[in-house]
Amino acid sequence: MHANATAGTLRIEQLVKEYRPGQPVLKGIDLAVSGTGLTSIIGPSGTGKSTLIRCINRLVDPTAGRILLELQGQRVDMAQLRGSALRAARRHIGMVFQEYNLVERLTVLENLLTGRLGYLSAWRAWRRRFEAEDVAYALELLQTVGLADFATRRVDALSGGQRQRVGIARALMQRPAVLLADEPTSSLDPKTSVEIMEMLREQGRARGIPVLVNIHDVELARRYSDRIVGMTGGRVVYDGPPPGLQDAHLRQIYGGEAWLA
Template sequence: MLQITDLVKRYGAGEPVLKNLDLKIEGESIVSIIGSSGAGKSTLLRCINKLVEPTSGSIVLNGTELTALKGHALREARRKIGMVFQGFNLVDRLTVMENVQSGRLGYISSWAAIMRRYPKDDIRHAYELMERVGIAHYANKRADELSGGERQRVGVVRALMQRPEILLADEPTASLDPKTSEQIMQLLRDLSKELKLPVLINIHNVAEAREYTDRIVGMRYGRIIFDGLPGELVPEAMEEIYAGVPSQDRQQGTAPSAALKAAT
């Protein structure tokens, strides 16, 4: 279970990006976070895996208080948090297998990683996961030879190689065409159920959030102002989350109007 309590993130002396935020995620549910640009969605995910340091508050993952960790203890805790990125974050010159095995860097020695001496169990598990997501036949292909959807599947497998206790996805479909986006969202949904893995997705496309996630969290100006089932996201709730954003932009994930962006 992920338990976030009274979370605040402030950059410098400005207005906090996250304001006394509370959120609980448990079980194998897949939860989406929606909201306009500047709402704090990406900052929330980066606070959870401590890519940025929270200003105050508590983040507890299965009994471990993440905000208090430093050094080796923090590195060990990060093993339990898988991360899928919008821009894939692959090393283009490396093969698919080598990129996938980077998900095990927290578990093997530096020498083994440099020499690419991966444990046999890790190689076997990588092939199993790659087979599951349909990229096993690309194991020895360079990452820069793949399509966007294939690259994102590599990113998903890399995250799963950590054997995480929660999977975070920061706009995982933003760089993909509509059909591929749907395939990736369905894949994340299926894997969440199969692996009994909670998944937290920051997403702009409200239609995909409604279709593929079990619960939707709406953010505005660093606060959670909606938390419910997809069917409960009625027009009034949408208006509160996206006040001033054209409805077409909400569905397609495009940037909000200049006026709203300036306000956030």
């Protein structure tokens, strides 16, 4: 167990994102995520799922609204942070990407250690002079994700599933207060997708942190989520437990009947 003292609550209030003026992709999203558990965000392509995830850690700048995250006993508004304050807050948000976002020419261990760059001085980061305890923690995480024998293997020699395990371990290197995953299974086969969702759920529970996953596969979401948020047209239209997600909700989220057959 790796209980995380910084784990807290994420609260999104009236979040709006416009890439073009007057054409919002997110239309006043309200969402509260407390404690632990895996929350899956489902919905059709183009409805703002990835934009929502990316607004939380400010890979995308929101147009309006608040993103309140409790970090080390203090509540910060991610939407308002700039410069060094934003970089400091981002340290506490783990991110797992659809296309892995790893440094291909580095080893698995070196990729994990990049998750600690935000805590190093510029000089130590440039020299890649990592603390012994960080190296030990990275090796422990590789054991956790089933890659203990791959520490010195270059990332470009790994399979897609192995790369995503490296991505999860790298996100956990940050000892995050919240873990975000943007379509982490979309490039993977069904068996590997199940393994990755299991791992995300287990690690969130083990570390006492909430996990938010943007996912296209409704059945995977039903199977592994504690909560499902259904979006369509930039709005939340369902927010509740998986058993409560009925065909009527899915028709509202995705439209039409044919895909339910």
